[in-house]
Amino acid sequence: MLRSIEALTPKRYILTIFCAALFMRLAVVFTVGQLYGLDMYEPYIISQNIIGGHGFAMHWPYESFDSARYQFMQTQPPPYVTTFMPPLVPYFYSGYFMIFGVGTGALQALLIMQAVIGALLPLLLFGATRSAFGESAGRWAGIICVLYLPVAMTAVTLSGAVLYAPMFVGVVWSAIRVYKRFDTLGFILLGVTSGLLSLLRSEFYYIFFVLVAAIIVAWGRKYPAAARIRAIAFCCMAFALATGWWTVRNYREFGRFIPVTGHPWREIWRGYNPHSSGSGTGANHFKIWENKVEFAHITRALDSIDYDAHFEGHADKIYKREVIGYVQAQPGSALWLAFKKVVMLWTIDVYYEKARHPLYVIPSLAVFALCSAGLYYLLRRKEYRALWPLWGALFVCYTGVFVLTYVLPRYQSFIYPAFFPLGGYACAVWLSRNGKNRMNTLPE
16 A cells, blocks of 8 residues: 555546545435535525525524514514624525525535535645645645545535635645745735635634744744744735725624624533533533523523624623633533543544544544644654644644634534644654655655
8 A cells, every 4th residue: 555655646646535535525425414404504594694685694593582583583584794603604605505596406516516625625735744744744644634534524514614624724734835935925825814714714813813923933033023024914914805804894784893703702601501511512412502491591681682783792791691600600610621622622522422433533533643643753853843833833722712612523624634734744754764655755
């Protein structure tokens, strides 16, 4: 197998891993992913409101006790536009549905298109990893991606997860270029890809600035101060141009600064309440949603708010009080939840039934071990040591994000690929030590 991988020309390697990744995703589409639970995903709901002429809008996801409000929420379009989630995924789906419709055939074709998009991920990983660690590491990163089954499952949901990982790898690739080449185009690409990822996953809006700080730390005094300032300015300007239109829209609609989304405390509440397990699913399959009888007091509080453009802002304050009250009343439980989230994020979400399947457990633990080994070797090798702030910052930031919120396997499927270059590097190092790696492991 090793010799076969080495013998492939770059073009044949790319074609091989693309076809393998596409085959896996199409197999998932036609066996286990048949159009289930569409109404569960907010991007689909918002896309339907866009198509219906109601704008970027959705009803708040709770079942009102007020009969008149409940009836209105079931039968009428939302009376206000929303900041419930970032814009790109709903706009992506609404554009597709406007062209192809929402029939069974169109939805099946959408899943096939998502399979094709997902099959591009190993190619991006090959390119990003090769730019950092050389040909051998790049090839193994692509293979790891093909073999990591959980990321293939993103092809069969309408949550937008299939778009997150390719953009995240694009950010990593741009950051590698910035570390190595210090060119204007690299900084612009980093700003643009980071901005687009922020409009897919809102937490990255803030992680971008940590990433920029990590790059500055890695540079040290390697470049003149004026050049560093100019480079960061280009990067931040590109980021602002990519995200600014949405922030301006939010300010015009709601009269306050909302970079991407405007309900952070609801997500934190789902991870910190008396019934939370640290996962989106609680013990005994208990779902952390407002429509549970255990959270009736939250529903009553939401019912007391006027259902208008200011509803989301006022609603988030209710969740904020819930979180602070819980943490103050049970600090020990809150710390235990935080610890469990860290462990589950980087290993297995033990509360999510499907994630306990061997096809999830084995790949997840394997890639964690590989990427950990890659980070270790990164710190040991002087020629690559300057890259450690990149993955170190991403590891710390995403650990922090999910310590604050909650864990689901779907989130691992877009976070893990950003670390696959480290796994590919670890494979290249091991093969080189065993004398089985004939390829250059150094960057071109």
